[in-house]
Amino acid sequence: xxxYKEFLESAIKNDPSFKNKLEVFLYPGFWxxxxxxxxxxxxxxxxxxxxxxxxxxxxxxxxxxxxPGAVIGxxxxxxxxxxxxxxxxxxxxxxxxIYHGVxxxxxxxxKGKRHPNIGNNVLIGAGAKVLGNINVGDxxxxxxxxxxxxxxxxxxxxxxxxx
Amino acid sequence: xxxYKEFLESAIKNDPSFKNKLEVFLYPGFWxxxxxxxxxxxxxxxxxxxxxxxxxxxxxxxxxxxxPGAVIGxxxxxxxxxxxxxxxxxxxxxxxxIYHGVxxxxxxxxKGKRHPNIGNNVLIGAGAKVLGNINVGDxxxxxxxxxxxxxxxxxxxxxxxxx
Amino acid sequence: xxxYKEFLESAIKNDPSFKNKLEVFLYPGFWxxxxxxxxxxxxxxxxxxxxxxxxxxxxxxxxxxxxPGAVIGxxxxxxxxxxxxxxxxxxxxxxxxIYHGVxxxxxxxxKGKRHPNIGNNVLIGAGAKVLGNINVGDxxxxxxxxxxxxxxxxxxxxxxxxx
Numbered sequence: 001x002x003x004y005k006e007f008l009e010s011a012i013k014n015d016p017s018f019k020n021k022l023e024v025f026l027y028p029g030f031w032x033x034x035x036x037x038x039x040x041x042x043x044x045x046x047x048x049x050x051x052x053x054x055x056x057x058x059x060x061x062x063x064x065x066x067x068p069g070a071v072i073g074x075x076x077x078x079x080x081x082x083x084x085x086x087x088x089x090x091x092x093x094x095x096x097x098i099y100h101g102v103x104x105x106x107x108x109x110x111k112g113k114r115h116p117n118i119g120n121n122v123l124i125g126a127g128a129k130v131l132g133n134i135n136v137g138d139x140x141x142x143x144x145x146x147x148x149x150x151x152x153x154x155x156x157x158x159x160x161x162x163x
Numbered sequence: 164x165x166x167y168k169e170f171l172e173s174a175i176k177n178d179p180s181f182k183n184k185l186e187v188f189l190y191p192g193f194w195x196x197x198x199x200x201x202x203x204x205x206x207x208x209x210x211x212x213x214x215x216x217x218x219x220x221x222x223x224x225x226x227x228x229x230x231p232g233a234v235i236g237x238x239x240x241x242x243x244x245x246x247x248x249x250x251x252x253x254x255x256x257x258x259x260x261i262y263h264g265v266x267x268x269x270x271x272x273x274k275g276k277r278h279p280n281i282g283n284n285v286l287i288g289a290g291a292k293v294l295g296n297i298n299v300g301d302x303x304x305x306x307x308x309x310x311x312x313x314x315x316x317x318x319x320x321x322x323x324x325x326x
Numbered sequence: 327x328x329x330y331k332e333f334l335e336s337a338i339k340n341d342p343s344f345k346n347k348l349e350v351f352l353y354p355g356f357w358x359x360x361x362x363x364x365x366x367x368x369x370x371x372x373x374x375x376x377x378x379x380x381x382x383x384x385x386x387x388x389x390x391x392x393x394p395g396a397v398i399g400x401x402x403x404x405x406x407x408x409x410x411x412x413x414x415x416x417x418x419x420x421x422x423x424i425y426h427g428v429x430x431x432x433x434x435x436x437k438g439k440r441h442p443n444i445g446n447n448v449l450i451g452a453g454a455k456v457l458g459n460i461n462v463g464d465x466x467x468x469x470x471x472x473x474x475x476x477x478x479x480x481x482x483x484x485x486x487x488x489x
Contacts, residue, residue, distance in 0.1 A: 245409035
């Protein structure tokens with residue numbers, strides 16, 4: 001219920017084509033969060049197989065993969081959603097907007113904590129890849145198809161390969 | 164029926180691995196257009212919820228999202244199709260070929276008309292993002308993974324970040 | 327069975343979040359290979375429609391498209407998998423790791439053999455597009471969102487537009 005209210009709030013704020021309160025239930029980004037919550041519940045109880053099962057179900061129905069190990073703030077708005085991947089050790093602040101094709105992933109060079117930390121009020125454009133255990137500050141904008149491999153300071157806008 | 168004939172024509176022209184007329188029914192790009200037509204029918208009647216329902220169904224079955232508000236020319240050929248997003252105020256000319264991962268999207272800075280206009284006979288490579296209320300001319304080729312943020316003149320080929 | 331063992335081996339090696347042997351059956355990358363084998367069986371018997379049917383089914387369930395004409399080595403590990411497209415005349419060596427959003431595709435300028443050859447032990451990052459009849463050597467690493475349009479020598483790492 002809280003999830004519904006939060007999502008409604010962010011849909012109205014972020015999607016100019018949003019027209020009707022019931023439409024929330026048609027957004028894959030909403031269902032992805034529902035599956036994430038269930039998957040995370042089992043993950044925190046160390047039921048990894050069931051947890052992964054719900055993760056893969058969510059993935060099948062929404063085309064969005066949020067690993068149950070990721071820590072997510074309030075009002076995350078994933079728009080369109082195809083092919084979004086959020087890794088096991090990623091953290092995301094409040095009021096973040098993520099478009100389709102975004103990856104919060106690993107570089108393959110790190111063990112343990114290997115995914116990024118995203119601040120509050122960050123916007124990540126379609127197709128952008130944010131990789132490695134890096135910190136992306138508050139109010140950052142990441143351009144479409146950008147590849148981000150190092151820390152980004154608060155308020156900055158980054159595009160292209162940022163390393 | 165016209166849709167079938169048009170799609171068949173473009174499949175033969177654009178997909179070298181095409182082998183059999185019945186295969187048209189196996190192309191997600193074909194079904195995406197069918198769902199778009201249904202969704203657009205309800206959109207033009209202001210039945211936004213039903214319209215969005217068909218849009219989301221099409222998205223689920225084809226992994227292609229065409230907003231019913233978009234205006235699309237003849238013989239649009241979307242190949243492979245995963246993660247294609249075509250925004251509400253986009254317009255597309257005739258004989259356009261769009262590969263998977265392409266977005267005709269918004270930058271978030273514009274209100275109202277905020278998606279691109281694509282000319283005739285344009286080819287948009289896999290993963291390319293064309294953003295904002297810009298004009299892409301006729302016979303343009305946009306390279307794979309390109310990010311296009313300003314007008315493109317007739318006949319031009321663009322790659323990388325074009326702004 | 328051999329497929330299961332091989333996939334298990336590569337999952338343990340390549341995915342730090344892998345926790346349980348049964349999880350293999352939850353990986354779209356595993357099922358994509360199963361559908362590919364079936365689809366290829368009919369393709370080699372010239373039953374192109376049935377072959378394409380299985381290819382499209384695999385695509386629907388896994389979001390990974392492997393054309394049955396492609397030749398694939400041992401222990402291919404496709405992680406996450408959304409929107410991976412492997413073209414008809416592509417060849418892939420052993421121990422290759424491919425992330426989501428990767429395309430082994432064509433440029434549209436070549437006929438017949440028009441997709442790349444990938445060597446052994448190659449890693450291809452999320453969103454990378456490798457296009458045309460080019461050779462990618464052994465032990466190559468291709469960065470996230472890279473666009474590769476010419477041969478890559480053994481052991482090299484490439485990022486951005488490589489042409």
